[in-house]
Amino acid sequence: MFALSFMRHAFVAGTLIAILCGVIGVFVVARQMSFMTHTLSEIGFAGGSFAVFAGWSTLHGMMLFTILSSVLVGRLSVKESRREAVISAVSALFIGLGILFLSLSSQSASSATGILFGSVVGISAAEVNQLVILSVLILGILVILYRALKFTSFDRVGAQVSSINETAISIIFLLVLAVSVSVTAQIVGSLLIFILLTLPAASAKYFTTGVAKMIGLAILFALLGTWVGLYLSYITNWPVSFFIATIEVVIYLLALLNRQLTTK
Template sequence: MDWLLDPLSYDFMRDALMAGILIGILCPVVGTYLIVQRMALLGDVVAHALLPGLAIAHFLGIPLLLGAFGFGMLGTFMTSWIRSQSRIQVDTAMAITFSSFFALGITLLSVLQSQLALDALLFGDILSTTLADVGQIGLITLAVLAAVRLFYKELLFFTFDVLGAEAVGLPVGVINLGLMAAITLTIIAGMKTVGVILVIALMVTPAATAYLLVKELHWMMVLGAGLGALGSLTGIYISYYANLPSGPAIALTVFSLFLLTLLFSPSQGILTRLYLGWRQG
């Protein structure tokens, strides 16, 4: 048990583990909506769109959260605008948006001579998480999860039948805006832990793993949150003992859980189906 308890003697490890649990729970809950709506790439759009906002906010001396949130929302608006004003499909609109915003962010970091640590922003450094960071992540997690619980029925209806939700009078535009805000805040919360790029792995992969195991949306959220927290904690310990970057360690851990599920899921596992087919044959 020493290998499990020894790291807890360090403040930075305790802070990292708390942040990992919080972000591991939050990301898959929000990512569930992306998986079900087949919009997983939208998270990538938002993650890349944050970068110019971070550069500008740092240059102006305003909170990074404000700049990141503003440009994250702008990225989702740009995607919707391109899609609505042309024949371009949504996947193409998202690819155009995230590549352009990412290029703009790199340019601004250079032009404004920003001292932001680009590697930490892109790939995260959860072992440098402070107690203040944990508090910020905790507030975002609490706010987003409370909103999901409060508007669960409306979000459920909107997720599976947008036209039906609009027909019964639900404010579809407001719901979509709220969901985009939740995605943006989730990526901002994960920015410190796994970075703006690898946070997509934590949003999508545990939710996709749960998708292979359960059918109901709420169970998908619960199981995804559990897998996300487990993957984060395991990745942090691997990062600590193997001296590996924390973000990639967490991303590879949750991918390993997904791969095991893909192979051995009781209902959809590749090897499980082969075994059942062999027995029946």
């Protein structure tokens, strides 16, 4: 299997993305931003479609759209009472744009399939290098902001006492999340991005309470789903996103079962 260059690229990319999702996913779940992650995935679909239409790299198109839209959503949804409506409206707009760009594009339907469901086995060495740079950059930012993110996500009182600028941290986190969504789409596609960004972290919180331990466990679950998913995809020729989704759902169900058994 590893004698094939595309599988080596897939495992390197998958490993980096799993680590990234495990780290950022814990804060996504703690901040109750799973719905926002789902919306950014739909916006990523529009960005990827625009990239196909314009002849750009899919990753660049997704990054452009998710970053701009995250700023837009952040400005429009300051009030929590209207946040859900704003996110729904933005999501609907970008889904429509994605369909429009694909219809105007001269590319085949396979381009749309790659955007929606991912094409990790088709990642080139240049794209792997891009993923490495972006993943290291994002993880570096998260390390720098770790203390502030931990306070604002898990201990709001502690954040206020420490005089942490919650607004600035929220904006930076939203931008980091936008880039992470674009990067993750290389594995599972825009429709299933929220799986790796939410389910491993959601499963981890049922096994432990410490933030660092949750991050470690979330990374482990994300790596398990990605590695096993890639292997099963290789031997069956079925879509890797199907296996990753199934494995992460099974892990989550086991976590729920474990929680019920331990709380009785």
